[in-house]
Amino acid sequence: MNKQKKLHEATNDLEKEYKGIQIVEITPNDWDILKFNETCHIQSGLSWSKDQEVESPEEGDIAVIKINNVLDGKLDLKNPLHLKDVTDEQIEKNKARKNWLIMIGSNGSQERIAKCGLIKEDMDFVFASFLYGIKSKVSNLNSYFLYYLLNSDKVQKRLQSFTSGSTSLNNLNKSILEKLVIPAPKISEQRKIASVLYNVDQAIQKTDEIIEQTQKVKKGLMQDLFTEGYYNHEEFKEASRFSKIPIKWEVEKINQISDVIGGGTPSTKNEDFWGGEIPWITPSELTELDSNIVSKTERYITEKGLDSCSAKLLPKKSLLLTSRASIGMCVINDVPMATNQGFQSLVPNEDIDIWYLLYRMRFDSPYLNSIGTGSTYSEVSNTMMKKIDIPIPKKEEQKKIGRTIKSTDEQIFSLKKEKDRLHCLKKGLLQDLLTGKVRTKGKDIKVSNEVLEAENA
Structure with a gap:
């Protein structure tokens, strides 16, 4: 059976409902076509009432991952909502677990639908309704590979095209997800693909951290230079709205x-x-x-x-x-x-x-x-x-202050350009690796431990 015929049969159920729309593209002949409902567990999140929401962790039973915690392919859990009066049974059923994907299923913006974050460690969180928890339940589908596949631009657009609902709320129904078919190479190649993309993500994260630290340095530098000056001033004054500036200014x-x-x-x-x-x-x-x-x-x-x-x-x-x-x-x-x-x-x-x-x-x-x-x-x-x-200050000191901050700014701009370059690299790799245009099969690529841990035994 040729590849195109195999793909047509695998997507036949969907094509009856959505004429002319294919979920997957032609991929290498040695890749498998996996039915989503047979390879993944899909679960809706927890619903609650407004009076269960509390402001502090001390008042609540559990923190909850909401739609606004899923951002650009990652989870941002800095300021989670907390809930009270949540039963142990509800927590057990909806708890966020390692290697689960959290996908947005409903949102006012269609562009937010199907965005996914990956849970990298078991956490004391549950996930909310309007979100889906997705977990590979087979040994031949790596969670990191699935995460990158579902977050790729073309797959995102396909999933978003299946949304339904009112003008104020778009929904990606669970029944649609259950009918999806996905292309997947052998698990050894999935691991290599995921490791390449994971390493780029790590480089992006590291660059982000350096940018954040450099911005903090710049903020402190500006505070010092605009209150104490560039030179070693010994005398200071209050003037107008300024609580401290060099007396010579x-x-x-x-x-x-x-x-x-x-x-x-x-x-x-x-x-x-x-x-x-x-x-x-x-x-x-x-x-x-x-x-x-x-x-x-x-x-x-x-x-x-x-x-x-x-x-x-x-x-x-x-x-x-x-x-x-x-x-x-x-x-x-x-x-x-x-x-x-x-x-x-x-x-x-x-x-x-x-x-x-x-x-x-x-x-x-x-x-x-x-x-x-x-x-x-x-x-x-x-x-x-x-x-x-x-x-x-005197113009000579103005120049010293301006050039000192400018030098730090130039470092930040350079880091941001490097981050943009890495994002472009990742976008290209997502397209090439996840369609089989560029193969990792037979290549000497080190598989990261994090990727290895993201699959069933």
């Missing part, structure tokens, strides 16, 4: 050290205002930047567009500072640029180092948010921005 109003310039938006109904050569930026673009410097924008305006509104052309090395909604985000422009009305940008005078100003304003972001006013959205006006106090 001055406190100036922002309009004493820079021009404060707002932005504007040309009419979108006039085509003559758009598609020019002047970069024009909005606050939403800052959230997507992976740099402290911006040179390109999503949209460009013409000279006519600039002249038609309150936007101004900001010189190179201005500080583009958001003043509305998300207050306090800032970057340095590397080319002349205009902004929309969500900015109050600073054009510093020659006595101010732009990198010092960037990090000083980021450090003061909580204060900027605290003084924002407005009923529809919070905003710091041009007048308010001009009156804000800012500590100013």
Whole structure:
């Protein structure tokens, strides 16, 4: 029997209900096609009433894994909900156990459906309704292999296409899962595939940990530099809203050290205002930047567009500072640029180092948010921005402070790029390894202990 015929027969039940939809693709001839209901145990989670929920572990019988604990292919159990009045029988039936997958079965967002996390150790948790617990019950299906297979992009899209329900709640019915068929190589190859992907995941996790630690170092560094200075100052003072700064530092109003310039938006109904050569930026673009410097924008305006509104052309090395909604985000422009009305940008005078100003304003972001006013959205006006106090050391010390923090920032950006590279690598490996395009069969690949432990004896 050829492979395509074998796949057709294995998916026949589903194709009767979902014409034209196949659950699996053509895979190597030596891979098996496993029926999900014969190889996996599928269990719905625990339901409870609102009055069973408690705020602290001391008040509850058990912690519970909810939908919001399943994030991007992993379990985040930092702040679990706790329940009281849960019987021993309920705990035993719904307890989270090692090598079980926890899958989202119902959610308002279809894109969240079928996301899975893997339980790596037995835990004092139960899992909630709207979640499925899935466990391999055969010796020829490794739980890590199953975890990576179910979380792969193509399988996720297939599963999400089977959802039903109202516009507010999407459901992946248990009956659909029971009818699934999955491609699987021999267990030895599953272990190698899972080990390759596991090692990439470990590298991503390690990079995440280094990023987190470096960000903590940066936060402490900024706190020290903006309160004690770069040099070994011995005398300090309280000034304005600042509880501690070096006595030699001055406190100036922002309009004493820079021009404060707002932005504007040309009419979108006039085509003559758009598609020019002047970069024009909005606050939403800052959230997507992976740099402290911006040179390109999503949209460009013409000279006519600039002249038609309150936007101004900001010189190179201005500080583009958001003043509305998300207050306090800032970057340095590397080319002349205009902004929309969500900015109050600073054009510093020659006595101010732009990198010092960037990090000083980021450090003061909580204060900027605290003084924002407005009923529809919070905003710091041009007048308010001009009156804000800012500590100013001599320019030489400004440069030392700015470059010191910048060096740490560059490490963080480099680590984030490495993390992005690893995610791209993993995405490619998921596609290649789980379809058999790239084979591990016969390759000298060390199988990790964690992967070996993720299967039935």
